[in-house]
Amino acid sequence: VAPRQQHYEFGGPIGAFGITFGLPILVHVFNLFCNDISGCPAPSLLHPKSLDLAQLKREIGWPDNGVFGLFSWSATLWTLAYYALSLVQYRFLPGHHVEGTELSTGGRLKYKLNAFNSAMCTLAILAAGTIAQGAEFPVWTFISDNFAQIISA
Structure with a gap:
């Protein structure tokens, strides 16, 4: 049995936790607060004393069905299909x-x-x-219409 080594890369367990959970949250924050609806940052964030949650939700394009709007089976399945394509390419290319x-x-x-x-x-x-x-290629329209759901997948 080989001796156990205690050398970690990327910050060890804390760094792995940060990348695993922190990065997806950060990507969602950027997607919501810097968007094509109200720009970057959302105007309500520039005036924290008069921050209105309903106005902020409109400015960031928060889904009508709340956090559940950030997930979809379609985006998840297409993300898995992309991974399957990568697996096929790994095997045959x-x-x-x-x-x-x-x-x-x-x-x-x-x-x-x-x-x-x-x-x-x-x-x-x-x-x-x-x-x-052109721009109507289904891959591009799907990504554009489902970006938040893709980054959640």
Whole structure:
């Protein structure tokens, strides 16, 4: 059994917690308070003494059904479909096979590096759709119409 090491990267458990939970919250804050409805920041935030929650909700585009409006099955399923596409690309697109750093047990994990090929494949699909349909390409309209739900997925 290899000896246990106490060296952490990215701030250790606190950093991992911050990235896991803090980053999605921060992305939602930016999405809500800097938007195409009222600009950045929402005007109500510039006058905290006269802050009115109803006015702030209108300025940030808060969903009518509250926090539940930030989630949708459609966005979640399309996000999972994107991950499935990434899995298919990992499996079938060419890439370099490399070994990682030595583990405490003495072995090495093997990795397939094909992120560039995967990105180019995805971009080619998106470019072809955009050339054929312009801004009305369904991927772009879906992202535009469901951005808050996608970042929640």
